[in-house]
Amino acid sequence: MEKRTPAFEYAPAPESRAVVDIAPSYGLFIDGEFTEAADGKVFKTVSPSTEEVLSEVAEAGEADVDRAVKAARKAFEKWSALPGAERAKYLFRIARIIQERSRELAVLETLDNGKPIRETRDADLPLVAAHFFYYAGWADKLDHAGYGANPRPLGVAGQVIPWNFPLLMLAWKIAPALATGNTVVLKPAETTPLSALFFADICRQAGLPRGVVNIVTGDGRAGAALIAHPDVNKVAFTGSTAVGKEIARTVAGTRKKVTLELGGKGANIVFDDAPIDQAVEGIVNGIFFNQGQVCCAGSRLLVQESIHDELLDSLKRRLSTLRLGDPLDKNTDIGAINSAEQLARITALADRGEAEGAERWSPACELPESGYWFAPTLFTGVTQAHTVARDEIFGPVLSVLTFRTPDEAVAKANNTPYGLSAGIWTEKGSRILAVANKLRAGVIWSNTFNKFDPTSPFGGYKESGFGREGGRHGLEAYLDV
């Protein structure tokens, strides 16, 4: 595809880095204090778009995890005994401080994660604040949540979150945990530890009692130690299905309550009567939002055969207008891949798609010289047997399949061990309801995609995990019911 000359060139519109002050090093946040790891270990966190080292962060070992759990246990007694209305006010304070500091946090998240400022500013941060605001309101209304009168917190929650939405996943985990009276030890992902550490400072500003929130940075070993810790009462994990299965084995035979939000291979089904332009926007949003590093991404496009060519032409035209580059530029649509490791995984799976005979296409797209980048990529001529139609790629790679009848669409959409999300595009209401009814997925977007809201339960069927986050349903995971 030849490079298209846009009608108007965009001038660079970079967001200022001056709003965020990243310290050269950070400790673990335990019992209200920043502290070094017991064995003094540290690791570096880099900016995926430049490979610049942003900071050095303490690497928690088992002793540190134990210290954090002890701090959370100690804090639990008072925190859980606090009247709900008081807990609510702490959470409202946190929500407000996040709103006040949202520009700073958006820039920080963009630097550490590589996602465009447009997304951190317009999607992540508003949702982060909204989650705390929403669950704050539950703290003094738990008797009305439908889990019986006087529902009790579980105790210490051990929470492990991924790198694709570092602060949003923190909010999804911490807000309901605190609202219900639990205390937490949270382990952010190894490649994106910074926003959680900034959140520690927000807890300080909010005057949150010591030990209620503890942040242990480190790699998978710290996460495994946290989940296996005998004094953790509740395990919450968002991440890969493989790790989710390992966690399910670890907690087997214990009394730990567990929720898992795992991988997906979402089908985005486009019927022949769909509004094509809106569908194209939805497809783009479904798979290229956050560089496709989204568990509920619409990574399998199922197009009704009769509109395949027309839709693909529109889609390719639209993809040619996406701007890839500096994530801090407000015009950027597609930022960097989070890490060299993830880039290698995406590259390997895309190469496999090509080797297996699917047809690969990307718009003309210059990739920056430093950092981790992957051009938006389409595969056509994909069958259900292709690896790119089966494995979660977790990157900006869309596999296009076709179908003829609604039944075939449903069968193909459900032909996966995953069951997190799906999309339906059609103008026919009865078809939306019929297809939505038959899809085995926890979230179904009709004539829209990748919409999130704190009031709305989110979570998967089958191997996409169990439990729901968000809404009234999200409370259950943190209550003894």
Next chain:
Amino acid sequence: MSDRLNVLKTYKLYVGGKFPRSESGRVYEVTDAKKNWLANAPLSSRKDARDAVVAARKAFGGWAGATAYNRGQILYRVAEMLEGRRDQYVREVAEAEGLSKSKAGDQVDAAIDRWVWYAGWTDKIAQVVGGGNPVAGPFFNLSSPEPTGVVAVLAPQESSFLGLVSVVAPVIATGNTAVVVASEKSPLPALSLGEVLATSDLPGGVVNILSGRTAEIAAPLAAHQDVNAIDLAGADEALAKELEIAAADNLKRVLRPQPVDNWSATPGTDRMTAFLETKTVWHPTGSLGASGSAY
């Protein structure tokens, strides 16, 4: 007194709406509380377990897709059928658990009432655990519960009938289908329940009942890739852990054994919600113009 010799019943499995013997041809001796022989029960094999899963999967679409009203009618019908055969179950429960006729009668009455209780839940649970979500945007957004699929149910070991009914009814009330492993020591009331289910308009395969060694039958069920959930009520601590580990392989929903002092107590909704998924459907609401309606 007449010297008439009574006719003994050959107890069989209940799978796919039929009453097969175990594929293995094996049986084991079931005795009453005083160790007197009662019957030979089928000693189910791994193959029987797999056959039962196939039957349960086949029945799932129709049962999950039936109206909640219809499911309620059928569950109520089970209670009707049981009521008519109350004496039989009182005798079987008394023998199985070594209870007096009167105590066994209480158990059976509670079990019949439990079917009635769950019959009333089928068309209410969605309203209690689902509903509209007030999202901050122009979207209609609805969460509804859906059955998770095929549920393996290890029936409680001690409460051979009330306990059994208490774990089976909630699973099917919500539209799941079940593969049930009867109490190992006292399987006869469970096997007889199959006869009632078969005459209660319950589609074949919705409930499948196996008897035998719990650990032997449960192992392939916990590891089965086409089983969506497992209720470990009838497993001891060591077995429960082993099965939970096996269940992790395809991320089955696991209901761990819960201590139950008194099966007669009114159950909550937990046994229903444990095997429900929540599906949330979004749709744009559109806009009828900037000013909206002024009435």
